[in-house]
Amino acid sequence: DAGVIQSPRHEVTEMGQEVTLRCKPISGHNSLFWYRQTMMRGLELLIYFNNNVPIDDSGMPEDRFSAKMPNASFSTLKIQPSEPRDSAVYFCASSLGERPFFGQGTRLTVV
Amino acid sequence: GNSVTQMEGPVTLSEEAFLTINCTYTATGYPSLFWYVQYPGEGLQLLLKATKADDKGSNKGFEATYRKETTSFHLEKGSVQVSDSAVYFCALRNYGGSQGNLIFGKGTKLSVKP
Numbered sequence: 055d056a057g058v059i060q061s062p063r064h065e066v067t068e069m070g071q072e073v074t075l076r077c078k079p080i081s082g083h084n085s086l087f088w089y090r091q092t093m094m095r096g097l098e099l100l101i102y103f104n105n106n107v108p109i110d111d112s113g114m115p116e117d118r119f120s121a122k123m124p125n126a127s128f129s130t131l132k133i134q135p136s137e138p139r140d141s142a143v144y145f146c147a148s149s150l151g152e153r154p155f156f157g158q159g160t161r162l163t164v165v
Numbered sequence: 166g167n168s169v170t171q172m173e174g175p176v177t178l179s180e181e182a183f184l185t186i187n188c189t190y191t192a193t194g195y196p197s198l199f200w201y202v203q204y205p206g207e208g209l210q211l212l213l214k215a216t217k218a219d220d221k222g223s224n225k226g227f228e229a230t231y232r233k234e235t236t237s238f239h240l241e242k243g244s245v246q247v248s249d250s251a252v253y254f255c256a257l258r259n260y261g262g263s264q265g266n267l268i269f270g271k272g273t274k275l276s277v278k279p
Contacts (some may be wrong), residue, residue: 061243089269096270097269097272099266101268110266154258157208
């Protein structure tokens with residue numbers, strides 16, 4: 055298995071633009087997580103899906119952020135409009151049972 | 166709610182020194198506990214885990230014991246190497262309903278000097 059695949063690996067965008075981050079979980083996994091990592095706040099859980107259903111989105115910072123999981127093999131995290139303070143590394147993870155596997159992350163820079 | 170507190174870094178050690186990174190947690194029920202490692206420019210990788218009280222997780226010379234009485238899961242290694250330089254994250258996961266997410270500590274950066 056190729057592991058959790060995230061795209062793009064790096065994204066640079068201008069303030070106000072829409073940004074879409076993508077994640078392909080490991081086949082057969084039923085839980086998917088989106089995390090944001092910054093120097094100041096560490097690793098924060100944004101949203102968690104179980105069987106494609108959002109279970110806990112309390113970590114989503116504001117309405118500019120939205121996440122979808124239309125099927126078991128794909129999820130997106132969208133930021134619209136983006137702001138410089140959204141600059142971070144965004145990680146996707148998936149699991150079946152208790153051990154989540156992480157993707158390599160998307161480094162987002164909003165200028 | 167659930168939370169994880171780990172010692173702040175950075176931690177700088179000489180090669181072959183003994184390592185301890187403290188981690189304590191707050192959780193309802195009986196969570197599983199994890200240590201993840203993040204090497205520069207990479208995603209998080211599971212280092213070790215423990216699923217119940219008194220379990221000891223171990224991998225690559227690292228160990229951590231699930232201590233329910235002290236709500237701790239401290240990471241230890243007897244002799245660190247330069248290649249162990251990374252950021253280490255303690256995490257817990259509870260199960261059932263909205264408790265199924267994985268909660269991380271803020272991470273501890275370890276630098277090992279030759």
